[in-house]
Amino acid sequence: MTSYYEQNAAAADTIRSAQNPRVKQWAELLSRKGRDKIGRFVIEGLHLVEEALSSESMPETLVYTAERFDVVSPLLRKAKAAGVECVPVTEQVLAKCTDTQTPQPVFAIVPKLPWRPADLMKASLPDGLVVVIDGIQDPGNLGTIIRSADAVGATGVLLGKGTVDLYNPKTVRSTMGSLFHLPIAQGDLGEWLPQAAAAGIQVASTSLAGAVPLYDCDFRPPTWFVIGNEGQGVSPEVDRLASQRVLIPMAGRAESLNAAMAATVVLFEAMRQRLG
Known part of the structure; x- marks a missing residue:
C-alpha cells in the first residue's frame, strides 16, 4: 500500500518542465546520435524495467509519472532498494522522453551493454x-x-x-x-x-x-x-x-x-x- 507521505513526496519533487536539462538529455536518447554520444539507452514500460532490475545491467535512473504513482510503487521500492535513482515527472514530460504513442508510466536509463x-x-x-x-x-x-x-x-x-x-x-x-x-x-x-x-x-x-x-x-x-x-x-x-x-x-x-x-x-x- 502506498503511503500518504510517499505520494506527496513524489508530487513535491516532480519535474514538470520539458525544458529541464535532464529531460532534454533523456529525450536525446531517442536518437542513435544521442545514444552514441551519451552511451546510454532508454527502456520503456513495467516489464522491461523489471527485467533490467533483475539483471546485471542495472538502470542508473528510473523515471515515472507521478500521476500514476500507485501503478509503479512496487517497482520503485525494488529500484530504490538496488540504489537506483527514481525521478517523478508529469505525463507531458514522460511523453517527450518515450517512443510509444501511449506511454507506460515508467522508463529507465540504462548504460549500453558491456559485451565484446x-x-x-x-x-x-x-x-x-x-x-x-x-x-x-x-x-x-x-x-x-x-x-x-x-x-x-x-x-x-x-x-x-x-x-x-x-x-x-x-x-x-x-x-x-x-x-x-x-x-x-x-x-x-x-x-x-x-x-x-x-x-x-x-x-x-x-x-x-x-x-x-x-x-x-x-x-x-x-x-x-x-x-x-x-x-x-x-x-x-x-x-x-x-x-x-x-x-x-x-x-x-x-x-x-x-x-x-x-x-x-x-x-x-x-x-x-x-x-x-
Whole structure:
C-alpha cells in the first residue's frame, strides 16, 4: 500500500518542465546520435524495467509519472532498494522522453551493454551457439531474433556492421527483455568470423547456392550461425567466410521466410539436436 507521505513526496519533487536539462538529455536518447554520444539507452514500460532490475545491467535512473504513482510503487521500492535513482515527472514530460504513442508510466536509463566479440569467442567453446547478424534492417526482426536466441539458450548474438541499432526503442521493445538475458556484442564480421573458424567453431549461413538441407546439418559442435539482410540475404563477402551453407526445406509454395522466422527455425533445430 502506498503511503500518504510517499505520494506527496513524489508530487513535491516532480519535474514538470520539458525544458529541464535532464529531460532534454533523456529525450536525446531517442536518437542513435544521442545514444552514441551519451552511451546510454532508454527502456520503456513495467516489464522491461523489471527485467533490467533483475539483471546485471542495472538502470542508473528510473523515471515515472507521478500521476500514476500507485501503478509503479512496487517497482520503485525494488529500484530504490538496488540504489537506483527514481525521478517523478508529469505525463507531458514522460511523453517527450518515450517512443510509444501511449506511454507506460515508467522508463529507465540504462548504460549500453558491456559485451565484446571476444566475450562471445570465450563462451563459444566447447559447445556454444552464437547468432550472427549480417545487415538486418528491421528493428522488429532483430528483436525477435534476440528473443529466439534467448529462448533456445544460445550463447550470444553478434551484430555486424550495417545492422539496425540494438538500442533503437523498437528493437528494445521487441526483445521483451531478452537483451538482458544473454551477451550481445557488435563487431566486424570480416574480422571475427575468421577468428571463430580458426578456433574450431563452425560458421554456417543460410544460402540457396550449394546449401545442405537444414535437417542434414550437425549443430552440436560449437556454431556461429549467420542470418542475412531481409532483402539480399547474407552478403557475398560474409558468405565466403562460412564453412557450411544451410537451406531451410519448404513443402509449400512460399518462396522464402521472413529473416526472423528463418533464424528461429534454425535456432530451434539446433536446440532440438543439442537436447536430443
